[in-house]
Amino acid sequence: MDVxxxxxxxxxxxxxxxxxxxxAATVADLVSELxxxxxxxxxxxxxxxxxxxxLDQELSDFDxxxxxxxxxxxxxxxxGG
Amino acid sequence: MDVxxxxxxxxxxxxxxxxxxxxAATVADLVSELxxxxxxxxxxxxxxxxxxxxLDQELSDFDxxxxxxxxxxxxxxxxGG
Amino acid sequence: MRIAVQTDPFDLGEEANxxxxxxxxxxxxxxxxxxxxxxxxxxxxxxxxxxxxxMTEKAITSIAERAAERWSLSDVLVIHRHGQLRPGETxxxxxxxxxxxxxxxxxxxxLMDYLKSRAPFWKKEIAADGSEWVAAKVEDEDxxxxx
Amino acid sequence: MRIAVQTDPFDLGEEANxxxxxxxxxxxxxxxxxxxxxxxxxxxxxxxxxxxxxMTEKAITSIAERAAERWSLSDVLVIHRHGQLRPGETxxxxxxxxxxxxxxxxxxxxLMDYLKSRAPFWKKEIAADGSEWVAAKVEDEDxxxxx
Numbered sequence: 084m085d086v087x088x089x090x091x092x093x094x095x096x097x098x099x100x101x102x103x104x105x106x107a108a109t110v111a112d113l114v115s116e117l118x119x120x121x122x123x124x125x126x127x128x129x130x131x132x133x134x135x136x137x138l139d140q141e142l143s144d145f146d147x148x149x150x151x152x153x154x155x156x157x158x159x160x161x162x163g164g
Numbered sequence: 165m166d167v168x169x170x171x172x173x174x175x176x177x178x179x180x181x182x183x184x185x186x187x188a189a190t191v192a193d194l195v196s197e198l199x200x201x202x203x204x205x206x207x208x209x210x211x212x213x214x215x216x217x218x219l220d221q222e223l224s225d226f227d228x229x230x231x232x233x234x235x236x237x238x239x240x241x242x243x244g245g
Numbered sequence: 246m247r248i249a250v251q252t253d254p255f256d257l258g259e260e261a262n263x264x265x266x267x268x269x270x271x272x273x274x275x276x277x278x279x280x281x282x283x284x285x286x287x288x289x290x291x292x293x294x295x296x297x298x299x300m301t302e303k304a305i306t307s308i309a310e311r312a313a314e315r316w317s318l319s320d321v322l323v324i325h326r327h328g329q330l331r332p333g334e335t336x337x338x339x340x341x342x343x344x345x346x347x348x349x350x351x352x353x354x355x356l357m358d359y360l361k362s363r364a365p366f367w368k369k370e371i372a373a374d375g376s377e378w379v380a381a382k383v384e385d386e387d388x389x390x391x392x
Numbered sequence: 393m394r395i396a397v398q399t400d401p402f403d404l405g406e407e408a409n410x411x412x413x414x415x416x417x418x419x420x421x422x423x424x425x426x427x428x429x430x431x432x433x434x435x436x437x438x439x440x441x442x443x444x445x446x447m448t449e450k451a452i453t454s455i456a457e458r459a460a461e462r463w464s465l466s467d468v469l470v471i472h473r474h475g476q477l478r479p480g481e482t483x484x485x486x487x488x489x490x491x492x493x494x495x496x497x498x499x500x501x502x503l504m505d506y507l508k509s510r511a512p513f514w515k516k517e518i519a520a521d522g523s524e525w526v527a528a529k530v531e532d533e534d535x536x537x538x539x
Contacts (some may be wrong), residue, residue, distance in 0.1 A: 276408065
C-alpha cells in the first residue's frame with residue numbers, strides 16, 4: 084500500500100510517501116512495524132495522540148482495519164482556514 | 165418643540181414633522197395632547213406598544229420627561245439591516 | 246471605522262477589497278451583505294427604505310463603537326442605503342476585522358442584530374397590488390438578548 | 393457550490409461580487425476571509441501551507457455539502473490556497489448565501505470551524521530565526537462541539 088506523510092511527520096521521516104508491503108491488520112500494527120524499522124519512524128510515531136491517520140483519504144482511527152485499504156496517510160492535527 | 169413622524173405613523177398623521185407648542189411634562193402627556201386634537205392623531209397613537217419614541221435622536225420611553233427636549237420623534241419598531 | 250448612510254448603490258467587491266487592504270494586521274475579515282429579495286414571489290417592484298437623518302448616523306456610530314470596544318476590532322465598516330431599491334440590489338453591508346475569526350464573526354452578527362432593531366430605518370414593500378410596511382419580527386428583537 | 397484549492401492568489405472583491413450576483417434570491421450573503429498575519433511581530437517572512445491533494449478537495453466538498461443541507465443555503469463558495477504566502481496575503485475565503493442572516497452566519501462559522509480542524513492543511517511559519525509548524529489549538533477542536 085501507499086503510505087503518505089505530511090507536515091512534521093514528513094520532515095521527521097524524511098520522505099513524503101513510500102510503497103510499503105505489509106500484512107498489518109490494523110493501523111496500529113502498521114505503526115508498530117514502521118517504528119521497528121528505524122529511529123526516524125519511531126521518533127515520528129512516538130506520541131500517537133499527536134497524530135491523525137487517513138485511510139483512502141478519509142479520517143480514521145489507529146485501531147481501524149487495513150483490509151482493502153490502498154492509501155494510508157499520517158499527519159499532525161490539521162491547521163487549515 | 166419639533167415633533168417628527170416616520171413610516172406608517174407619518175402616513176397616518178399625514179405629515180413628516182411639525183412644530184408643537186406644549187407644556188406636556190412627559191412623552192405620554194404629549195401623546196394625550198396630540199391624540200385629543202384630531203382622529204388621525206388618535207388613530208396613530210391608539211396602540212403605544214406598536215410605537216417607539218426618540219428624544220433628541222436617542223431612543224427613549226413614553227414616561228420620559230420632556231424638559232429641555234427640542235426634538236421628539238414617533239415611529240414604529242425599526243426594520244433596518 | 247467608516248459609517249455611510251446613502252441613497253447611492255455601492256460595490257460590495259470594491260468595498261470588501263478596500264476594507265481588507267486596510268487591516269492586514271488582522272487575520273479575519275467578515276462581511277455581511279443584505280440584498281433585496283422578492284418576498285412576494287415575483288410581485289415585488291421595489292423596497293422603499295425610510296430613515297431618520299441625523300439619528301441614523303448617530304445610532305449606527307454608537308452601535309459600531311460598542312462592537313469595536315467589545316471585540317477589539319481592527320476596523321469596522323457599515324454602509325446602509327435608503328430610498329427606493331429594486332429586487333437584487335444591495336441594501337447594506339457590514340465588515341469587521343479582528344485577529345481571531347470568532348471575534349470577527351460575533352462582532353458582525355452583533356452589528357446586524359442592532360442595525361436590524363435599533364437603527365432608525367423602516368422598510369416598505371411596493372408590490373403590483375399595493376404597498377406594505379415591513380413589520381418588525383419578534384425574533385429580531387429577541388436576537389438582542391444574546392448580547 | 394464552488395470549491396477551489398489553488399496556489400494562485402484570488403481577488404476577494406471579484407469573488408464576493410460574482411458570488412452575490414449569482415444568489416439574488418437570497419437576502420443574506422456572508423463572507424469570511426483569512427489573511428496571513430505577522431504573528432511573530434515583524435519576524436514572519438512567509439506562511440507555507442501544505443495540503444493533501446485529493447483528500448483536501450473531498451474533505452472540503454463534504455463539509456460544504458453538510459452545511460448546504462443543514463441550513464438550506466442558496467450557494468456556498470470555498471477557496472483555499474496552499475504554497476508559500478507572504479504576510480498580508482489572503483489565505484482563503486468562504487461565502488454563504490441564505491434567505492435569513494442567521495443561517496448565512498451560522499453556515500459560514502460552521503464551514504470555518506470544520507475547515508480549520510478537518511481539512512488536511514498544515515501551516516508552517518517561516519521567520520528570520522527559523523521556521524515552525526503551527527500547532528492546532530484546543531479551542532479550535534472544541535469549536536466543533538457546537539455543531
